[in-house]
Amino acid sequence: MKKNYLSIDIGGTNIKLAIIDHSGQIRSKKQVRTPHELEAFLAALEEEIRLVKDEIRGISFCCPGKVDTETGRISFGGALPFLNGISFKEVFESKFQVPVSTINDGKAAALSELWLGNLIGIDNGLAIVLGTGIGGGLILDGKLYQGKQFQAGELSFMVKQSDKTSFDDMYGKTGSAVGLIKNVNRVLGTEDLKDGAAAFEAINQKDPSIYPIFESYAKEIAYMICNVQAILDLEKIVIGGGISAQAIVTEEIRKQYRAIRSSLPFLAATLTEVEIDSCRFLNDANLLGALYQLLLNADEELVAHK
Template identity: 45%
Template sequence: MDNKHYLSIDIGGTFIKYGVLDHSGNIISKNKKRTSRNIDDLLFDLSEIVEKQSEHISGIGISAPGKVDTREGVIYGGGNLTFLDNCPIVSILQDKYKIPIAVENDGKSAALAEMWLGNLQDVDDGAAIILGTGIGGGIVLNKKLRKGKHYSAGEISFMINKSEEKSDLKFHGFNASAVRMVKTIGEYLGLSDPLDGEAVFKSIISGNDFANQVFINYCDSIAELINNIQCTLELEKYVIGGGISTNKILVEGIENSFNRLRMREPLLQKSIHSPIIQATKFNNDANLYGALYNLLLDEETIDIIKNNENMGD
């Protein structure tokens, strides 16, 4: 089984990223293509990706937005890709290609990547927080990913921190959106592309007052989120990921905000254990690793691969 290769697919809002990995998580090859805007085109694109590799792979791991029923292989909601709602993606592809396939939520996939080969290795209880358009998450308890009976554990985007808001801004994932933070600063600076993260972070580092205040407020919001999870679960470590996390000042800013929060509230210092906060090991490729690990953890998949090997003996 160690010589087998697998196809990992990460369905994102902008790109479908995909790669061939071996059983140890080494990436053999990878590529990406624009995400289509309707279900028929997306399924066609996935089939095209699979067919290029189908003779050389033993299984397919998929990471997708939305709530994912990993047992039935169905995506609900679909995040920003609402056309994925109620899509039985595993059965569609499995009926066609007759190989093991597993799907997992994108935030949970990132957590699985960190559990397997990243900064949550050897951590009993931890969390991955993925900052982007919303906030993805994966909770690890007793060295296992917590999914929940209805697969909604770790959906931290929907934690409410501004109950007075009438709109979706009452939810953490909307008012503490990394994309929203970058866009707010980018528009203030008059950038031709308000979502130019590199230019936005340069303005923060250079000391622009407005940019710094928006950034601090953002870090404060994420620190409050970590505190609220910590009060409930007492985790050892939080790893912060997402494209924005490649900027070192982000994790430093969140850690500073978290420490300020505890300094302001002596009861927190006395009552609640302070966790480690650091960046994820993996950034853009995290979900490729996590999708594969989810596939390899699936007992049915393991049995099928072993049976296929025995038939070849």
């Protein structure tokens, strides 16, 4: 009997693929470049699936965009607009005779933490995913809450008061981890503005020319957490995304959150401080969360988290 699953994390640059067993153990991983034309994209996926079709009992996808987890249909597609209207379930399920599911990538990250990570046992929590924008997955009553239109947790679209009312004043811009790295590298004079290693080497050394940029960034996320917490009264918030591998990220966000509370005694006296932690899973979070959604869809008995 086939025991494993194929989980596929679709990004704007790369497609990550992993063979994972029912308990969430990753057996093998690889990645390929993401084609940016639909026909070539679907052909690349089919080729990868055929390589492992004899050892899998299901296929799980996560991707950018709004995803109806019931039908698998994708809307918008984020950085991959050609995904708009596509359902991987319709494309691949009958072709390979295995169940197929799809979920938004930010929500997949939250599911991985709920299943096996730092949201285990949490009834009400949030995973914040810091990347090009800010993704999120909201856990309410022990389950992923997606909303009527499958758009709950899209933190990038939180609007701040501004005379301009442009995307530059939304959290997706001011809270962008990619934007942070570019801003730091501009000051450092780094040739590659996307060089995260160079940016965080300076941040971890608390270079006085750039650390205030990082503090300001962390404060943006902290303000957002304050606002979310005032509405939802969560038990725990976990910070994910590539930069969360740097311990200083969660540490500084937590520091700025507490500083905001200290500066507003009435807020601190009224609203209980929420626990802020890092996500357990980094590059594997989306792969694991996507599989958990497939298992939930299949109503597997062993997926109930403890």
